[in-house]
Amino acid sequence: MALASLFTASTYAMWLRLAVIAGAVGALELACRIGWVPMTIVLPPSVMAASLVELLASGAYSRDILVSFSNVALAALLAVGLGFLIGAILHALPAVRSAVEPLLASYYAVPTFMFYPVFIILFGVGSGAIIAIAVLLAIVAMITATLNGVDRIPPVLSKTARIFRMGPVERALKISLPAALPYLFTGVKLSVAYAFIGVIASEFILSGAGIGYAIAYAYNNFNNRSMYGLMLLIVLAVTLINTGLDMIDRRLQARLRR
Amino acid sequence: MSAAALAQVPVVAPDDHHARLRGVTRIFGPRNGTGVHALGPVDLDLRRGEFFSVVGPSGCGKSTLLDVLAGLSFPTAGTAEFEGKPITGVPAGVGVVFQEDASFPWLSVEDNVAFGLRRSGVDGAEIARRVDYALGFMGLKAFAKAYPAQLSGGMRQRVCIARTLVMQPRLILLDEPFGALDQQTRLLMGDELLRLWRETSATVLLITHALDEAAMLSDRVGVMSARPGLFIDVLDTGWPRDRDSRIVSHPRFGELTAHLWEKLRAESLKHLRGS
Numbered sequence: 001m002a003l004a005s006l007f008t009a010s011t012y013a014m015w016l017r018l019a020v021i022a023g024a025v026g027a028l029e030l031a032c033r034i035g036w037v038p039m040t041i042v043l044p045p046s047v048m049a050a051s052l053v054e055l056l057a058s059g060a061y062s063r064d065i066l067v068s069f070s071n072v073a074l075a076a077l078l079a080v081g082l083g084f085l086i087g088a089i090l091h092a093l094p095a096v097r098s099a100v101e102p103l104l105a106s107y108y109a110v111p112t113f114m115f116y117p118v119f120i121i122l123f124g125v126g127s128g129a130i131i132a133i134a135v136l137l138a139i140v141a142m143i144t145a146t147l148n149g150v151d152r153i154p155p156v157l158s159k160t161a162r163i164f165r166m167g168p169v170e171r172a173l174k175i176s177l178p179a180a181l182p183y184l185f186t187g188v189k190l191s192v193a194y195a196f197i198g199v200i201a202s203e204f205i206l207s208g209a210g211i212g213y214a215i216a217y218a219y220n221n222f223n224n225r226s227m228y229g230l231m232l233l234i235v236l237a238v239t240l241i242n243t244g245l246d247m248i249d250r251r252l253q254a255r256l257r258r
Numbered sequence: 259m260s261a262a263a264l265a266q267v268p269v270v271a272p273d274d275h276h277a278r279l280r281g282v283t284r285i286f287g288p289r290n291g292t293g294v295h296a297l298g299p300v301d302l303d304l305r306r307g308e309f310f311s312v313v314g315p316s317g318c319g320k321s322t323l324l325d326v327l328a329g330l331s332f333p334t335a336g337t338a339e340f341e342g343k344p345i346t347g348v349p350a351g352v353g354v355v356f357q358e359d360a361s362f363p364w365l366s367v368e369d370n371v372a373f374g375l376r377r378s379g380v381d382g383a384e385i386a387r388r389v390d391y392a393l394g395f396m397g398l399k400a401f402a403k404a405y406p407a408q409l410s411g412g413m414r415q416r417v418c419i420a421r422t423l424v425m426q427p428r429l430i431l432l433d434e435p436f437g438a439l440d441q442q443t444r445l446l447m448g449d450e451l452l453r454l455w456r457e458t459s460a461t462v463l464l465i466t467h468a469l470d471e472a473a474m475l476s477d478r479v480g481v482m483s484a485r486p487g488l489f490i491d492v493l494d495t496g497w498p499r500d501r502d503s504r505i506v507s508h509p510r511f512g513e514l515t516a517h518l519w520e521k522l523r524a525e526s527l528k529h530l531r532g533s
Contacts, residue, residue: 156358162330163354164374165347174377178364255363255405 043228051229052236061214061230068199068211069237071127075134076195080188082135083142090143091150101147107140112198116206129206134198138191145187149180182252189245196238275303276461277327277429281336283486284322289334295486297322299336302480302489304429304461309452311464311472313518314482315529320465323487324433327463328354340429353427357434361406361417368393368402371420378425392420395457396450412443416450423454430455432464436471444468445503448475452502469522473514474505481521484528491521 025045031037032044043051055061090097112133119129157179161171203212211230218227279302287293297319304310314320325331326338329348338345340352362370371392375385393399396416406414415435422430432451436444448471455462466472472479473495481491495514497505505511 154358154360156356156360157362159330159354159356160360163328163348163352164377165350166377170377175362178362181364255407 040224043224045232047225048228048232051225052232055226055229056233061211061226064209064211064214065233067127067209068203071130071134071199071210072192072195075131075138075199076188076192078131078135079138079191079195080142083139083187083191084146084184086139087143087146088150091147097147104140104144112137113201113205116202120206125206125208127207130199130202130210133202134195137198138194141190141194142187145183145190146180149183149187150176152183153179182249182256185245185249185252189242189249192241192245193238196234200234274305275339276306276341277304277463278302278339279323279326279333279336280339282323282326282333282338283335284319284326284331285334297326297485297487298333300487300489304463307459307461308477309455309462309464309475311466311476311479312482313466313469313472313479313522314487315484315522315526316467317529318482318484318525319487320482321433323482324354324431324463324465327429328352328431330354349429351428352431353422353425353429354431354433355415355418355422355435357437359406359411359414359418359438361414361421363406366403366405367398367409367417370406370417371398371424373421374425388424388426392424395423395454396420412439412447415439415447419451419454423458426458427460429461429463430458432462434465434467437467444471445474445506449503451475456499469515469518470506470511473511473518474501474503479514479518481518482525484525490525493517 028037028042029044029046032039032042032047090100115136116129116133119132123129123132153176157175158171161175166174199210200212203210204216207213211234215227215230218224218230279300281299281301283298283300284296285293286296300323302323312320312323322331326333327340327345329345329352340349343349362373365373368389372385372389375388380388390399393402396419398413398416398420401409401413406417409417415438419435436447439447451462451464452475464472464475476495477497479493479495480489481493482488483490493514496510
C-alpha cells in the first residue's frame with residue numbers, strides 16, 4: 001500500500017476516530033490507575049479486557065453467549081422477513097397503507113418493554129418472550145424501510161420491465177427487489193440493532209440465561225470483573241457486526257445513482 | 259389560428275407500412291368531455307426501415323403517441339398495428355429508449371447490456387458476441403465492468419441504447435433520449451444513432467423537441483400541433499442514407515430547420531400562453 005493512501009481524507013477521519021477512542025480508553029485507564037475513579041465503581045479497560053479473555057477461555061458463560069446471540073439472530077431474521085412481507089403487502093394496498101402509516105410513524109414513541117408482562121403470559125419466561133419483544137421492537141423499522149424502498153423504484157424501470165415483457169414475478173425479482181435493495185438494507189441494519197437492544201434488555205427482566213441475565217447476576221453478586229468483561233463483549237460484538245453491515249451498506253449505496 | 263382550423267395531415271404510405279396508426283385518439287380521465295384530450299385523431303404510417311422524427315410543442319402528446327406504438331398505453335379510439343398485427347401489449351421486436359436514465363444501477367455495464375438476451379434464451383456464445391459488439395459500437399468497452407453510478411449521463415444513455423440494440427429490434431422507439439444531454443454530446447450521439455440505424459436496417463421513430471436534431475437525423479419529420487396533438491405537416495428531408503452530423507453545414511439543413519420552426523412557432527406560442 002502506498003504511503004500516500006494512509007493520509008487521504010477518509011483514512012484521515014479513520015485515524016482521528018481511532019485516536020479519539022484510544023484517548024478515551026487511555027484516559028479511563030489512567031483515571032482508574034491513579035485512583036480518581038475507585039475500582040469498586042469502574043474497572044480499568046485493561047482489566048475489563050483481561051476479564052473478557054478469562055471468561056471466554058473458561059467457558060463459564062458460553063451458554064449465555066450462545067443463547068443471546070442465537071436469540072438476536074432469530075429476532076433479526078424474523079423482523080426482516082416479516083417486516084418486508086408486511087411492507088410489501090401495505091404497498092400493494094394503498095388505502096390500508098395511508099390509514100396505517102401515521103401509526104407506524106409514531107410507533108417508536110411507545111416504550112415496547114412495558115408490555116413484558118403480556119409476553120410472559122403468552123410465551124412464559126424464556127427465549128420465546130424475549131424474541132417476541134425484540135421482533136416487536138425491530139419490525140417497524142423494516143416495514144418503513146420496505147415502503148420507502150419500493151416507493152423509490154424509478155417509474156422508468158417499471159416501464160423498462162414492461163418493454164422487456166416481464167411477468168409480475170420476474171419483474172419483482174429482477175427489477176423491483178434489486179432496485180429497492182439499498183433502501184431495504186437500511187431496514188436490515190436497523191433491525192439488527194433493535195434486535196440486540198430488545199434481546200439484551202429483555203434478558204435483564206425476563207430470563208434465566210443470556211448475556212443480559214449474566215450481567216445482572218454479576219451485578220447482584222458484586223462481581224465487577226465479570227460484569228465489565230461481559231459489557232465489553234457486547235460492545236465489541238455490536239461494533240464488529242455494525243462495521244460489517246456498514247461495509248455492505250456502503251457498497252450498495254455507492255451503486256445508487258446521483 | 260385555432261387548433262380546429264388546422265387541417266390534419268395524414269402521414270400515410272398505403273403500400274409500405276411497418277407500423278400503422280389510424281384515427282388514434284387518447285383522452286386521459288373521464289370521457290364525458292371533462293377529460294384531457296391529449297392526442298389525435300392521428301393517422302400515421304411508418305415505412306419499413308425509415309428514420310421518422312416527431313417534433314411538437316411540450317405537452318402535445320408526442321410521448322403518448324410513442325406509448326401507443328410501444329403497447330404501453332392504449333388509444334381511447336382508433337387502431338394501432340405493428341407488422342400487420344394489432345398492438346395489444348408490448349409487441350415482440352420493439353425496443354424503446356426513454357429520456358430518463360433506465361440503466362439498472364445494480365448491474366455492471368456488460369450485465370446491463372446482456373440483460374434482455376439472458377432471459378430470452380439466446381445461447382452464451384451468441385450473447386457474448388452481441389454484447390461485445392454493442393459495447394464496442396457504443397464506445398463502452400473500457401467500461402464493461404463499471405457500474406452506471408460511475409458513468410456520465412451520456413454514457414448511461416449509451417448503455418440503455420446498447421441494451422436495446424442487442425435485442426435486434428425491428429422497430430426502435432426513442433423518447434427524447436438525448437433530452438438530458440449537452441449539445442455537443444447530443445450531436446455525437448446523433449451520429450451513433452445514424453450509424454446504428456444504417457447497420458440494423460430497423461425502423462426508427464424519434465420523439466424530440468430539438469428541431470436541429472430532427473432535421474439532421476430523419477428521412478421524414480412529422481410536425482405536431484399543440485394539444486390535442488395532430489400532425490400539421492410532414493417534411494421529407496431528402497438526405498442520403500449515409501449522412502452524419504456534418505450535414506449541419508449543408509444549406510438545406512438551415513432551410514429544413516427554418517421550415518420546421520415556422521410551422522412550430524405558432525403552436526409553441528399557444529403552449530406558452532396556455533390556451
